[in-house]
Amino acid sequence: MRPWARLGFWLPLGAVFVWGLVVLLLREDTLRETTFTLMMFVGMASSLNILLGYTGYVSFGHIVFFGLGGYFGFYLLSQQGLWLLPAAVGGGILSGVLAGLLGLAVLRLRGAYFALATIGINEAARAFVSNFGPFGGATGLFVNFQAYQAYGGAGPALWTTFMYLWLVTLAVLLVSALVQGSRFGLGLMAIREDEDAAMVMGVAAPRAKTIAFMLSAFFPGIIGTLYFFKNGNVEPGDAFQLHMSIEALVMIMLGGQGTVVGPALGAVVYQGLRGYLLTSPLFKSLHLAMAGLFLLLIVLFVPAGAVGWLRHRFPRLRKVLT
Amino acid sequence: MILEVHHITKRFGGLQALTDVSFGLKEGEILGLIGPNGAGKTTLFNVLNGVFPPNRGQVIFRGEDITGLPPYEVARRGIARAYQVVRPLNELTVRENVMVGACYGREALPLAQAARVADEVLATVGLAGRAEQLAGSLNVAQKKRLEMARALGSRPYLLLLDEVLAGLNPSEIAAMLDTIRAIREGGVTILMIEHVMQAVMSVSDRVIVLDYGQLIAEGSPEEVVNNPQVIEAYLGDPQMTARLMGE
Numbered sequence: 001m002r003p004w005a006r007l008g009f010w011l012p013l014g015a016v017f018v019w020g021l022v023v024l025l026l027r028e029d030t031l032r033e034t035t036f037t038l039m040m041f042v043g044m045a046s047s048l049n050i051l052l053g054y055t056g057y058v059s060f061g062h063i064v065f066f067g068l069g070g071y072f073g074f075y076l077l078s079q080q081g082l083w084l085l086p087a088a089v090g091g092g093i094l095s096g097v098l099a100g101l102l103g104l105a106v107l108r109l110r111g112a113y114f115a116l117a118t119i120g121i122n123e124a125a126r127a128f129v130s131n132f133g134p135f136g137g138a139t140g141l142f143v144n145f146q147a148y149q150a151y152g153g154a155g156p157a158l159w160t161t162f163m164y165l166w167l168v169t170l171a172v173l174l175v176s177a178l179v180q181g182s183r184f185g186l187g188l189m190a191i192r193e194d195e196d197a198a199m200v201m202g203v204a205a206p207r208a209k210t211i212a213f214m215l216s217a218f219f220p221g222i223i224g225t226l227y228f229f230k231n232g233n234v235e236p237g238d239a240f241q242l243h244m245s246i247e248a249l250v251m252i253m254l255g256g257q258g259t260v261v262g263p264a265l266g267a268v269v270y271q272g273l274r275g276y277l278l279t280s281p282l283f284k285s286l287h288l289a290m291a292g293l294f295l296l297l298i299v300l301f302v303p304a305g306a307v308g309w310l311r312h313r314f315p316r317l318r319k320v321l322t
Numbered sequence: 323m324i325l326e327v328h329h330i331t332k333r334f335g336g337l338q339a340l341t342d343v344s345f346g347l348k349e350g351e352i353l354g355l356i357g358p359n360g361a362g363k364t365t366l367f368n369v370l371n372g373v374f375p376p377n378r379g380q381v382i383f384r385g386e387d388i389t390g391l392p393p394y395e396v397a398r399r400g401i402a403r404a405y406q407v408v409r410p411l412n413e414l415t416v417r418e419n420v421m422v423g424a425c426y427g428r429e430a431l432p433l434a435q436a437a438r439v440a441d442e443v444l445a446t447v448g449l450a451g452r453a454e455q456l457a458g459s460l461n462v463a464q465k466k467r468l469e470m471a472r473a474l475g476s477r478p479y480l481l482l483l484d485e486v487l488a489g490l491n492p493s494e495i496a497a498m499l500d501t502i503r504a505i506r507e508g509g510v511t512i513l514m515i516e517h518v519m520q521a522v523m524s525v526s527d528r529v530i531v532l533d534y535g536q537l538i539a540e541g542s543p544e545e546v547v548n549n550p551q552v553i554e555a556y557l558g559d560p561q562m563t564a565r566l567m568g569e
């Protein structure tokens with residue numbers, strides 16, 4: 001059966017489509033801002049899931065592709081005068097190519113070694129950008145106010161940015177669902193379960209892993225560009241926050257790794273919880289510790305995540321929750 | 323000759339696992355590979371299907387030198403393998419496990435066709451009723467069958483079977499032997515490692531014997547069991563001797 005013949009294929013796509021449409025129609029600034037953050041994490045978690053959930057490689061460095069790709073896109077936009085969309089795609093391409101090059105080196109590592117290497121990459125990228133002249137070094141880059149005029153002023157520019165983010169989020173979910181239901185995705189899952197056995201069955205693991213890594217890195221580059229454009233500036237401290245990588249992991253594990261809906265659902269639920277915790281002074285300084293504890297509890301007690309648990313508990317839901 | 327193995331030598335550090343091993347395999351043949359524990363049988367399979375390259379020697383498959391190719395390249399050329407220690411893809415269904423073989427094996431089928439092949443193969447190994455189940459939930463005998471099904475799903479020219487009978491009860495063994503014969507009838511050449519001696523003897527056309535990494539005998543099953551060198555190799559191991567003598 002073709003993947004798009006299933007109801008489950010359309011469920012997350014439909015939900016995000018309607019959600020974004022409603023926000024665009026309501027045209028309320030605060031709603032747009034909260035939705036922007038939520039959708040950004042839906043996109044980040046869903047893209048990381050292509051590597052983590054389907055291929056089984058845990059990366060703590062996903063934010064590098066958001067940071068570096070975003071930096072590059074923002075550079076194209078603010079220094080080279082490119083339009084938002086081509087600049088963002090440029091950021092995505094840079095992230096994808098970077099993942100391809102990195103993949104050749106680090107995807108040979110398995111398990112914990114790979115995970116550790118990805119932390120190293122994050123720190124290296126931050127150090128590099130802080131000292132890289134064209135990217136503004138430690139102070140970063142900013143767009144001057146004039147740039148927004150091209151989009152009809154600051155307000156409309158923010159709505160345009162939101163609309164692009166909405167489309168990118170839909171694209172991530174679409175790619176995720178297509179990969180999951182494809183021959184390529186089956187190869188990735190075979191790698192996740194037992195890489196050596198997969199290779200003996202004919203899966204060209206080095207190439208498949210690299211493509212998965214590139215796909216998972218491409219979208220964060222676009223999202224990063226959109227996010228920094230919305231903020232009007234980018235600096236190293238914003239771009240490479242290790243805790244965002246960890247939070248993306250929590251979202252995936254919470255919702256259900258290796259499913260399409262799981263990471264999206266996990267992102268929304270986690271962001272909701274986080275927003276709640278951040279308003280409480282008691283938890284404000286503890287929220288990362290809570291995220292860590294949360295991750296531990298999930299891994300120990302519900303390793304398949306919420307969607308995985310539901311699929312297991314109620315087999316009938318399998319056609320709906322993919 | 324579908325497979326020619328020339329002077330294969332494999333060392334692990336100081337350990338000489340295979341020394342100058344040469345033999346050939348005719349198309350459509352079932353060749354038994356026996357030898358005491360640690361003789362190097364599994365290592366020979368690992369060299370044949372590219373898990374690790376030999377230190378010396380050549381593997382020629384269907385006229386092509388495949389020495390040192392990565393395992394997935396070897397798989398595509400039509401060599402499939404069932405592991406001694408089962409390695410199911412636990413979180414995938416039984417059908418999906420077999421589909422991996424079909425999608426990435428010799429025929430490199432698209433998903434829909436792979437699903438059809440998987441169902442056919444699962445029927446031949448008697449797992450048709452379990453297609454939707456997760457592979458991790460099978461029992462040991464079923465996992466052994468799944469190993470076999472996965473290898474068959476790739477529609478190989480040559481099938482490497484590593485102790486697929488180990489751990490099965492007599493009726494399961496009989497069923498598995500029927501399956502093996504049926505596979506050969508389907509035109510697949512088979513190289514099988516086996517400790518269950520009566521079974522190898524009954525199903526093999528020819529048998530080769532490895533001992534401490536060296537081929538010490540080759541011939542029909544009767545010739546091999548009566549070969550004094552083979553008996554001596556097994557004498558160090560009373561249990562194996564009993565098996566060799568037919569229990």
Ligand SMILES: Nc1ncnc2c1ncn2[C@@H]1O[C@H](COP(=O)(O)OP(=O)(O)OP(=O)(O)O)[C@@H](O)[C@H]1O
Pocket residue numbers: 334337339357358359360361362363364365366406
């Ligand atoms: N990857 C490896 N690294 C180091 N030594 C190895 C490796 N694989 C096998 N060996 C060694 O090579 C020798 C041959 O092992 P092998 O597994 O090929 O034996 P076998 O004939 O299959 O035995 P069994 O009947 O017990 O399965 C053993 O001494 C084993 O310890």
Ligand SMILES: [Mg+2]
Pocket residue numbers: 363364365406
């Ligand atoms: Mg062995």
